[in-house]
Structure formats: structure tokens, C-alpha cells
Amino acid sequence: MKNTIIAPSVLAADFANLQRDIEMINNSEADWFHIDIMDGVFVPNISFGMPVLAAIAKHAKKTIDVHLMIVDPDRYIKTFADLGANYLTVHYEACPHLHRTIQAIKAEGMKAGVVLNPHTSVDLLEDVINDLDMVLLMSVNPGFGGQSFIENTYDKVRKLKALIERKGASTLIEIDGGVTNKNAAQLVEAGADALVAGSFVFNAENPIQTIADLKKLTSK
Numbered sequence: 514m515k516n517t518i519i520a521p522s523v524l525a526a527d528f529a530n531l532q533r534d535i536e537m538i539n540n541s542e543a544d545w546f547h548i549d550i551m552d553g554v555f556v557p558n559i560s561f562g563m564p565v566l567a568a569i570a571k572h573a574k575k576t577i578d579v580h581l582m583i584v585d586p587d588r589y590i591k592t593f594a595d596l597g598a599n600y601l602t603v604h605y606e607a608c609p610h611l612h613r614t615i616q617a618i619k620a621e622g623m624k625a626g627v628v629l630n631p632h633t634s635v636d637l638l639e640d641v642i643n644d645l646d647m648v649l650l651m652s653v654n655p656g657f658g659g660q661s662f663i664e665n666t667y668d669k670v671r672k673l674k675a676l677i678e679r680k681g682a683s684t685l686i687e688i689d690g691g692v693t694n695k696n697a698a699q700l701v702e703a704g705a706d707a708l709v710a711g712s713f714v715f716n717a718e719n720p721i722q723t724i725a726d727l728k729k730l731t732s733k
């Protein structure tokens with residue numbers, strides 16, 4: 514029985530009704546809260562920072578999955594642990610000493626993830642895959658919600674799944690960007706374990722039903 518993790522991205526929530534949207538996720542079949550932190554340097558956009566995450570964490574009753582789109586993420590590992598992050602995921606492209614960063618995340622008691630931009634090959638993770646709790650594959654260029662899904666992602670998921678199996682690792686595969694009911698099942702078939710969905714969930718007329726539909730479509 515496959516149980517795909519559904520992680521709504523709070524980036525697409527209504528920030529003037531944040532508590533309402535957090536409670537919606539609490540009351541839905543979603544598994545995780547996906548939290549996008551952008552610094553305007555690593556990516557061309559700025560999202561939100563620590564005070565907003567603290568406010569979210571106060572109400573969130575599910576796993577908090579933090580996706581850091583920032584340069585030099587090592588500076589904030591302890592801060593995010595203290596804020597209640599359960600998964601902390603850093604960009605491969607932002608970490609010159611990735612092995613050290615991964616160990617530092619785990620030393621703070623969090624699960625460690627690495628994100629790859631669409632152009633970054635999964636082969637580059639060969640020597641750290643056994644240390645990773647999760648690999649997040651970007652299926653859009655990071656920085657904005659509401660972009661369209663890059664089709665090459667299916668291939669990357671299959672390659673990553675093969676690497677994980679070859680190395681005997683137990684790493685989860687998460688997909689982020691342009692996820693909808695049109696690509697969700699195919700992503701899971703290719704090997705994805707967790708799907709982030711922002712605009713598809715929050716722009717829907719009935720987000721709770723949309724989450725339930727995504728869950729049903731991807732859990733067999």
C-alpha cells in the first residue's frame with residue numbers, strides 16, 4: 514500500500530487569513546506543511562522569514578517541511594530547528610560543503626534534505642545519498658509559485674530512484690513545482706514519495722477536497 518505524502522505549500526496561502534489556511538491543512542488529509550523561505554539572493558524573490566514561520570508553527574499540527582532557497586544556509590540551521598522545522602532542505606547549488614551541512618542539520622535533530630534545481634543532475638548526489646532523509650527535485654525553477662511543470666522531471670525521478678535503490682538508501686523523493694492532478698499519479702509511478710502543491714491547492718474552490726483528491730490519486 515503506497516501512501517504518498519501530500520505537502521501543501523503555504524506560499525500560496527492567503528497571508529491575511531493565515532490561521533484559517535493553517536487550520537484548513539490541519540483538518541485536511543495533507544501530511545506536511547511545506548514552507549518556502551526565499552532570500553532574494555539565491556532566488557529572485559523574497560517570501561517570508563522567521564516571525565511568520567513561528568506563527569505558522571504555533572498552529573500547525575503536522576510535520577513542518579522547510580525548503581530553504583537562501584545562500585549560506587548553514588547560518589540558520591539552529592534557528593530553524595528552534596522554530597520547529599522537522600525536515601530542513603537546502604539547495605545543492607547553495608552549499609559548497611554539502612556533507613558538513615547535512616551533518617549539521619541532523620545534529621540539530623532534524624531530518625536532512627537536499628534540493629536540486631532543474632538543471633542539476635541527480636548523479637551529483639551519489640556520495641551523500643546514504644546520509645539523506647530526502648531529496649527534493651525542483652520541477653520548476655525555484656522562486657515563484659504557479660509556474661508550469663517541467664516534463665524532464667519524470668526522467669530525473671526515475672534516475673534518482675535507481676540511485677537510491679543501487680545504494681540501498683532509504684531516502685524519500687519529494688517533487689516541488691507545478692504539481693497538479695495531471696502529473697501527480699505519473700510522478701508517484703516514477704518513484705516520488707512526497708508531492709508539494711501550492712497554487713493547485715490554494716487556488717481551488719475547495720482546497721480540502723483538492724487535497725483529498727490528490728491523496729486518493731496517488732495512494733493505492
Ligand code: DX5
Pocket residue numbers: 522524525547549580653654655656657658659660689690691692709710711712713
Ligand atoms: C517554488 C517553491 C514551491 C512553490 C510551489 O520556488 O519552492 O514550493 O510554492 O508552488 P506551485 O505548486 O504553485 O508550483
Ligand code: ZN
Pocket residue numbers: 522547548549580689709
Ligand atoms: Zn518549495
